Amino acid sequence: MNTLQQCLKRMHLILCSLKSKKIQRVVLSGCLSLSMLLLPVQAETAAEPDLHGAWVGTLQVGSSQLRLRFNISREQDQQYSATMDSIDQGASGIPVSRVSVKQQHIELEIQAAQAVYLGEYQQASEQIQGKWQQGGQAFDLILSRQQQQERKPQDPVKPYPYIEEQISFNNAAAGIQLAGTLTRPANTLHPVPAVVLISGSGPQDRDQQLLGHRPFLVMADYLTRQGFAVLRFDDRGIGKSGGTFFQATSLDFASDVGAAVRYLQQRTEVRADQIGLIGHSEGGLIAPVVAQQQAGVSFLVLLAAPGVTGAEVSANQFERMLVAQGLTETTVRHATTIYTNMNKLAARPEAPTAAELKAYYQTQWQALPEEIKQQLLPLGGGALSAERLAELQNAWFRYFQQHDPYMWLSKTTLPTLVLYGSKDRQLDAEINLTAIEHALQAAKNNQYKLLRLPGLNHLFQEANTGRWDEYANIKQTLSPTLLSNLADWLLQVTSSNASEHR
Template sequence: MKTISTLIIVFILSIVSLYAQEISGDWSGKAKRGDKEITFVFNITQEGANYSSIMNVPTFRIFGIKPATTTYTNGKLTIDGSNLGMSYVANYNAELQQFEGTYKEGGIEMALNLKKGAVEVADQRRPQEPVKPYPYYEEEVMFQNKEANITLAGTLTLPSKEGTFPVAILISGSGPQDRDETFMGHKPFLVLADHLTKQGIGVLRFDDRGQGASTGDFGNATTEDFSKDVLSAIAYLKTRKDVDKKNIGLIGHSEGGIIAPLAANNTNDVAFMVLLASTSISGTELSIMQSKTLREFPVKDEVTYEKNARKAIAIVTSDKSEPEIKTELTAHYNAFIRPILKDLNVPEKNINAFIENQVNTSIKPWSRYFLQYNPADEIEKLKIPVLSLNGSKDTQVNAKINQNGIREALIKGGNKDYKIIELENLNHFFQECETGKMDEYRKIEQTFSPIALKEVSSWVLEHVN
């Protein structure tokens, strides 16, 4: 009896030890997507009875992403990144001392096991990225958006520690971004900031709310909320003696290019603006356009497809309650999207995951605001100098359509100081490219075309006193 009792006690203690295990620290592992191996690292921190985590994907040079919630109960780890469109659910295997689970993002599912400890990552720096020590002054800064009760963290670079300089604030594109706008193994804002600072123009770039070292909830924020973060950055720069307060400008890329006018029209402290791959059509029209040009599946009838896409947007932007919209939108996607994917022999569970992800993304505050926002209305109000650059091979934002809209809005508003240039053979991120398609971004070693960099810096220098 004594032996059996002892074994039971040991067994019970081992279970208690497992469920009360200290999981704080780095957990890393690799998942396979086709022939590609993707490395994930989750840094888990215990905060009282709760947990939080930071997700890094070194393969794609993505760092500092904050999932919404992290829970660990009875050996089950759940990392809910609904704010990012991802999730990881796993159970702890005591024998192998690892978490075994599934990583989901959109309609993609990958088996992912995590072991304690970080992984060594080879230096994947692209050729244009600067190497420290830099020939200019760099400072890590933090500032407040008091209205939203959040702290934004960033990097300020100035030509020198001594003096007073014009400063451009960089505004990132859609989705959660760090201060370098890291994507597909590139850091375009790091390269742009380095170039501008070397030309005598200071730069402030910062992590989006809820990303990197910035606090706040990215998932429930809108384009308008992000414009208020920019206004907070302007207010911060005005407190510094080394910033020329009469020459603070905004440089926005992609969605950043529609955030910039919104911010500028709510302050008198913006002296100039650069729009990089910016749009000038409503979110609805852009979404319709992208749904046809960027989708990953063919359709038999484009007219019917567009009609159904517009119906989905009408549902999302209606005045109905969120549960009503979710129910109606799910039914519409089941009638509209499911047959298309079934004809392509997509597995049922993948169709379900795709539709669920589409619905959850569509009902977020950002989507509902974006679909109803027309940047041309704000561009028309601009009375400051404006430079607009788009790449001729941009497959995400059509250069001609959107630059025509920008030009018409500026003319309508009576703006006399603007320059609009379509740069040949550049994609959405201003890389010299072959096709401009999104799957090409990672393969290109260049991060930011020197031609585009020079266009920006030369124009800014012409417009600062």
């Protein structure tokens, strides 16, 4: 679940954090309603620049920095299209709703973030100089063309010793088509076990690409070499998948995964009685839901999955953010109480109006002691920001506050592997492992295994502190310890299942 946005000092961050990040999620929602900033027009009319490629820049907000990358493309004489990556927040593939290029003037509108970038292409420096506008504020942002990214050490190199197919399948209930990649062993005489990879929160492509890493590509490669068919796919509304990502809930994503299972069941190369799910972070929350709703799921792997309610996850992450800011225990307690109360109001069955949310916030704010207010004002306290208001009205966030993994895990009797990194700083390993085990015991599940892997962070990289701000500087994509434990368990489970069905 989602990317902790504690990288910015203010609580209303540059990108609206609509999923408690995984939580690893930057969910952006809403519609753009910003007045355009008119930048100076060059005196001479110049030819329209070729903007195809990746453009990277850094937003400076006080003492904090946030790197953004725009991936701009155009096929032949077609109009430009683009996606945006928030590099330090681990969010990729965020749709750019409008790309306008008029001579040297560039406009990039991101409706989901309620933001717009307005810039001028500088031919001499081959840069785009402009302003990022969001929430009534404007920040300088200079974009430079990014050279091809350095390959990560664990990225597989073609030709692969297995078959790779670009596939698509339908989710008839949602009326959408999803696109993905299926890898499977070559030259096999019999059908093989298969797994579906389920990404964490935030807009994710099939490789779960973030910070230059492609963990699902690495995992799929490793498992396919071990004899498994592996299906990974773009989230709805991302990459080549149809549908709309924003405002979709975890239940919607579970519906997509169910469609992926049904697709595999129709493949003659796959053993229909040996199809499992591997979910990371929010994906680990989704997997038990799919197992209850979709017939034919044989086993589960939960990687850094939440075991407690979404409301508790959000509160814990918010409290950690405040502690990291150096606030006193009393101030943290007061601020977390307001945050939690606002989330409770948002989670009620009937969505509250913006007026109700603002009024409720002010009631709580005015009741705070004056010394507490003074500590919170520099962090954005005193008013409900547009970003926080959008979060409270977002369908995903509202559902997440209500979601209780116990409801699904306590009915799970399938073979289940639960893995956590001991240095996970986004979800507490001890709290969540304990909760997951409690739920599996309630289900009288005698086929589960829980492991806490030493030294690994939320992304299952070998880490020093486990903090999110280390992610980008770690060259390792996935720890060999994770991969070997995963493959060993899968081989054992599928081998046992195969023996039982002989």
